[in-house]
Each structure stands twice: as structure tokens, then as C-alpha cells.
Amino acid sequence: xxxxxAFRFGDNITTDHIIPGRYAHLRSNLPELAKHILExxxxxxxxxxxxxxxxxAGSNFGLGSSREHAPLVIKMSGVSAILAKSVARIFFRxxxxxxxxxxxxxxxxxxxxxxxxxxxxxxxxxxxxNGNRLTSGKIPEIMLRILNQGGLIPYIQKYGDFKL
Amino acid sequence: xxxxxAERILSQKSGSEARAGDIVIAQVDLVFAQDTTGPLTIRQFxxxxxxxxxxxxxxxxxxxxxxxxxxxxxxxxxxxxxxxAQEMGCLIYDVGGGICHQIVAESLAKPGEVIVGADSHTVTxxxxxxxATGMGSSDVATIFALGKTWFRVPxxxxxALSGKFPRGVGAKDLILYLIGNIGADGxxxxxxxxxxxxxxxxxxxxxxxxxxxxxxxxxKVGLSPADSTTRDYLKSQGRGDHYQPLSxxxxxxxxxxxxxxxxxxxxxxxxxxxxxxxxPARELKGTKIQxxxxxxxxxxxxxxxxxxxxxxxxxxxxxxxxxxxxPASPQVLLAAIREGYIQTMVEAGAIILPPGCGACLGLHQGxxxxxxxxxxxxxxxxxxRMGSPEAFIYLASPATAAxxxxxxxxxxxxxxx
Numbered sequence: 001x002x003x004x005x006a007f008r009f010g011d012n013i014t015t016d017h018i019i020p021g022r023y024a025h026l027r028s029n030l031p032e033l034a035k036h037i038l039e040x041x042x043x044x045x046x047x048x049x050x051x052x053x054x055x056x057a058g059s060n061f062g063l064g065s066s067r068e069h070a071p072l073v074i075k076m077s078g079v080s081a082i083l084a085k086s087v088a089r090i091f092f093r094x095x096x097x098x099x100x101x102x103x104x105x106x107x108x109x110x111x112x113x114x115x116x117x118x119x120x121x122x123x124x125x126x127x128x129x130n131g132n133r134l135t136s137g138k139i140p141e142i143m144l145r146i147l148n149q150g151g152l153i154p155y156i157q158k159y160g161d162f163k164l
Numbered sequence: 165x166x167x168x169x170a171e172r173i174l175s176q177k178s179g180s181e182a183r184a185g186d187i188v189i190a191q192v193d194l195v196f197a198q199d200t201t202g203p204l205t206i207r208q209f210x211x212x213x214x215x216x217x218x219x220x221x222x223x224x225x226x227x228x229x230x231x232x233x234x235x236x237x238x239x240x241x242x243x244x245x246x247x248x249a250q251e252m253g254c255l256i257y258d259v260g261g262g263i264c265h266q267i268v269a270e271s272l273a274k275p276g277e278v279i280v281g282a283d284s285h286t287v288t289x290x291x292x293x294x295x296a297t298g299m300g301s302s303d304v305a306t307i308f309a310l311g312k313t314w315f316r317v318p319x320x321x322x323x324a325l326s327g328k329f330p331r332g333v334g335a336k337d338l339i340l341y342l343i344g345n346i347g348a349d350g351x352x353x354x355x356x357x358x359x360x361x362x363x364x365x366x367x368x369x370x371x372x373x374x375x376x377x378x379x380x381x382x383x384k385v386g387l388s389p390a391d392s393t394t395r396d397y398l399k400s401q402g403r404g405d406h407y408q409p410l411s412x413x414x415x416x417x418x419x420x421x422x423x424x425x426x427x428x429x430x431x432x433x434x435x436x437x438x439x440x441x442x443x444p445a446r447e448l449k450g451t452k453i454q455x456x457x458x459x460x461x462x463x464x465x466x467x468x469x470x471x472x473x474x475x476x477x478x479x480x481x482x483x484x485x486x487x488x489x490x491p492a493s494p495q496v497l498l499a500a501i502r503e504g505y506i507q508t509m510v511e512a513g514a515i516i517l518p519p520g521c522g523a524c525l526g527l528h529q530g531x532x533x534x535x536x537x538x539x540x541x542x543x544x545x546x547x548x549r550m551g552s553p554e555a556f557i558y559l560a561s562p563a564t565a566a567x568x569x570x571x572x573x574x575x576x577x578x579x580x581x
């Protein structure tokens with residue numbers, strides 16, 4: 001069971017919001033890069049986020065670049081899962097490939113600061129602040145197996161190949 | 165039932181009957197990374213203890229996003245990529261060697277191939293009829309080692325084109341118009357498949373431009389069929405033997421079909437801060453622009469530079485508008501020199517950058533200040549992308565960019581041609 005606070009963002013949060021291109025020189029210095037996470041969307045996020053917290057977004061989260069550094073710094077910041085109404089394709093694969101859960105659900109009723117409990121096994125999300133209960137959409141079986149191994153690299157180390 | 169282009173290619177490369185919605189494991193014919201995604205790709209490759217490349221001669225590294233390097237930390241990344249290429253025996257295109265997607269188009273991609281790059285604009289090669297798509301570093305590291313990956317076979321949206329572009333209007337205006345219509349997530353997880361007599365008459369350069377921006381509608385690929393134009397292009401690149409015809413079946417099943425009459429289009433601009441925030445250029449007259457950037461994998465080809473040079477010839481840029489031009493590859497640069505376009509542009513007050521991504525992603529070579537506005541021929545106008553998060557990026561065609569450079573404000577190119 002994952003437990004944490006909700007940090008709310010809107011629709012169309014881009015990979016440039018998450019890690020702007022102007023910090024490309026920090027991509028091999030991830031702890032330094034992580035200090036700038038989401039700063040163009042919420043400059044206070046990096047200093048406020050705590051281990052276990054959730055990013056709550058609207059539609060098309062993570063659109064833009066293929067930079068895997070984006071979900072990587074989100075994971076490094078302690079975020080335990082991202083909940084969004086929809087997610088851009090490359091970001092979705094990248095998050096799962098890093099073992100960062102990405103749950104697709106109707107996030108409209110989750111307010112900034114709400115306390116959430118997320119059960120990854122059942123996909124049930126409980127908003128402990130307002131009492132709402134949500135269920136996340138299913139993801140393809142292969143993504144679930146990659147996520148369960150903690151990401152693509154551990155998955156390949158274990159199986160040596162893709163298994164359908 | 166017949167097959168879409170996406171189903172046809174993924175069936176062939178997975179050795180199965182691939183239908184929209186299926187998950188397949190497909191052979192990857194060409195895989196690459198660039199200098200901002202490559203270092204993490206190498207670290208993931210090493211973390212997985214993946215020791216060797218499956219197809220070294222079909223694996224490429226490109227040093228194009230920060231070329232030449234603007235900082236020692238990026239220089240270190242470049243060194244890492246060079247060392248990896250040397251150890252593994254893969255292809256490497258060093259600084260000045262051109263933008264990855266342009267080199268893939270000119271020299272590497274073939275119709276019917278599956279291509280994966282650690283760069284979202286890998287979709288560009290869809291213009292040649294290749295199932296080309298972007299992925300992140302873990303996926304690409306895995307493909308380096310295995311030569312294959314999994315795909316969800318996308319549903320396809322058919323974009324049926326008719327008619328001919330009017331004067332001053334081109335492929336960039338078409339794709340901006342389309343994204344404005346369907347939205348920045350209008351094709352998420354799906355394939356855009358371009359067709360119709362309007363596509364049949366379209367140059368390869370234009371096909372690359374529309375394929376390139378398919379990802380800005382969320383699409384996995386932006387495919388054109390491979391036809392006589394494709395064949396002539398490959399021949400002109402000394403790769404005539406790489407041609408094979410490729411088309412969708414007449415009875416293929418599309419999620420939907422959109423019809424666009426090219427003759428009905430006009431110069432379009434995407435306003436800050438999203439690519440689907442589109443308006444006709446004429447409606448933005450009076451918007452002051454401090455920097456014009458012509459180049460990138462979207463519009464840095466010879467036809468693009470020719471289109472801009474035609475407008476700039478004998479003229480001078482507005483004194484308060486910087487004009488930056490980056491040809492997409494050495495081949496483009498050399499041809500632009502031969503044709504006199506570079507001289508025309510320098511005489512018009514342009515700064516010519518080496519082949520590479522240049523100012524597009526805010527790394528160097530034209531970083532915007534707070535409050536500044538740039539009109540760029542690139543593909544993304546996200547907040548903060550080209551420098552200050554307080555800057556504004558407008559996307560448009562090379563013709564609109566050149567017209568804007570002359571007047572210092574957003575200008576419909578039909579006013580000056």
C-alpha cells in the first residue's frame with residue numbers, strides 16, 4: 001500500500017516542465033538535475049515533495065521528449081506513483097521501465113494536499129481526505145510484468161528476453 | 165480484412181498477424197540514441213550487464229543536440245559516447261555530422277523497416293514508410309542488446325490529402341493545421357497514415373516534415389506510403405537498392421479518416437505554449453519577434469532553406485530581429501552553399517550555425533531571454549524549451565519565418581512574395 005500526499009498539476013505537463021532543456025548539461029548529474037524538477041510548473045515542488053507523495057495530473061501527462069531523465073528524477077524525488085487522466089506514450093513506457101507506477105484514472109476530484117492510499121495490486125485509490133474511491137484503468141500485461149520486476153532492466157536481467 | 169501501413173510493417177517484422185490492439189515483439193532494423201539521451205542509454209545498458217550490441221552496424225550514436233559542446237559536462241557525455249562507439253563498433257556521427265533524424269532519412273532508413281531512436285522525433289523516418297518511433301533510454305538500451313522490442317500495434321487514423329498547396333503555404337502549415345484540429349493528444353498511441361493524391365504529389369522533404377510532427381499529436385508514428393517519389397529520393401541518395409514499394413490495403417480498417425484539401429490551407433502559426441494552440445499567421449500580425457530560428461529536424465532541409473532564401477534575397481533582416489539558420493546536415497549545408505542560399509542569408513543578416521539541433525531545445529546557440537519572443541521552424545513551443553520560462557515560442561514554416569525576419573513581427577509570407 002502506497003501512502004502520501006497529492007501534488008496537483010494541470011493538463012499537458014510536458015517533459016520541458018519536468019526537466020527543461022536548459023539543464024541538459026546536468027543529465028549526467030542526476031542529484032543536481034533533480035533539484036530543478038517541475039520548476040516551470042511549480043517552483044516549490046522540489047523542496048516540498050516527500051517520500052511516498054503522489055503527482056496528480058490531468059490529461060496528456062509527460063508529452064514531448066523521450067528523455068527518460070524526466071520520470072527518473074520524479075522517482076528520485078520520492079514520488080511513489082503518478083496518477084493522471086491520460087499519459088503521453090513515451091513517458092508511459094519510460095515510467096514503467098523505471099518501476100515508477102503510472103495509474104490512469106479520473107483525477108478531477110483529488111485536491112492538492114489530499115492524503116491518498118493506493119493499492120497497486122487492485123488499482124484502488126482511496127482519497128482519505130474526502131472519502132472518494134477510484135479505480136485505475138488496466139495496463140497491458142507486459143507492462144505490468146515489467147513494473148512488477150521493478151523496471152525493464154531488472155526484467156531483462158531476470159528473463160533475458162521479452163515474454164508475451 | 166486488409167492491413168494498414170502500421171499493421172503491414174509490424175506483421176512482417178514480428179512474423180505474426182499483427183492487428184491494431186495486439187501486443188507483438190518485433191525485430192528492430194535500426195536503433196539509435198543522441199547526445200542528450202545516449203549517456204543514460206549507455207548507463208542502463210551497463211546496469212543491465214548487457215555486454216554486446218546485437219547489430220553494431222545497425223546501431224548509431226549521434227552527437228547533434230549540443231554540437232559542438234557548449235560545456236565541459238556535455239563534453240564528458242560526448243566522450244562517453246565516443247568511447248562506447250569505439251568499444252562496441254557501432255556507427256557514430258560526431259559533432260557537425262548533422263541531426264540524427266536527417267541522417268537517418270538521408271543515409272540509413274528503408275521503407276518497411278522498424279526504427280527506434282532515443283528521441284521523440286524519430287518519427288521523421290515515417291516519411292520514407294519506415295515504422296519509426298521514439299522511446300526512452302531503457303527501451304533503447306534493451307534494443308541495443310536484443311535487436312527487438314515489444315509494441316502495441318496502433319490503431320491508424322488516415323489523413324487523406326487532396327489538392328495542391330497554394331503559393332506561400334507548405335507542409336508545416338498542413339501539420340500545424342492538423343494538430344490544431346485534433347489536439348496535442350488527438351492521436352496518442354495511434355498511427356497517423358498520410359495518403360491520397362495530395363500526398364502522392366508531395367516531396368520527400370514535405371513528407372518528413374509532417375511525419376516529424378506526428379508525435380506532437382501524441383502519435384506513435386506518422387507514416388507515408390513508399391512510392392515513386394520515395395524511390396527517386398533513395399536513388400538521389402545513392403540508395404536506390406534500399407527501395408521497396410509499400411502501401412496500405414484498400415480495405416484496411418482505420419479508426420477514422422480526415423480529409424484535408426491542401427488548396428484550402430493558409431500559413432499557420434502555433435502560439436505559446438502548446439503546439440495545438442494554432443492560428444492563421446495573418447491573425448498574429450503585429451506580434452513582435454526578437455529571434456527567428458530556421459532549421460531543425462522539422463524544417464532544416466534544402467527545400468526549407470531555399471524557401472526562406474527566396475524571401476530573404478536582396479533584403480535585410482529587421483534590425484531588432486536576430487536571424488539564426490541551422491542546416492540539418494552537412495549535405496544540406498553543402499547544397500545550400502552551392503545554390504547560393506547561404507550567401508543570400510548571410511547578406512540578409514543571418515547567423516549560420518553548424519548542422520545540428522541548434523537553438524531548438526534551449527541548450528545553446530540562441531537561448532531566449534525573459535520576455536523575448538522567437539518564431540521558430542521547429543516542432544515544440546513548450547514553456548521554457550528554448551531558454552527562459554518567461555520567453556514565448558511561435559512555430560511556423562520557413563516562409564513565414566523569413567517573412568517575419570524581414571518585418572520584425574509575425575508576417576504572413578504571402579504579403580512579401
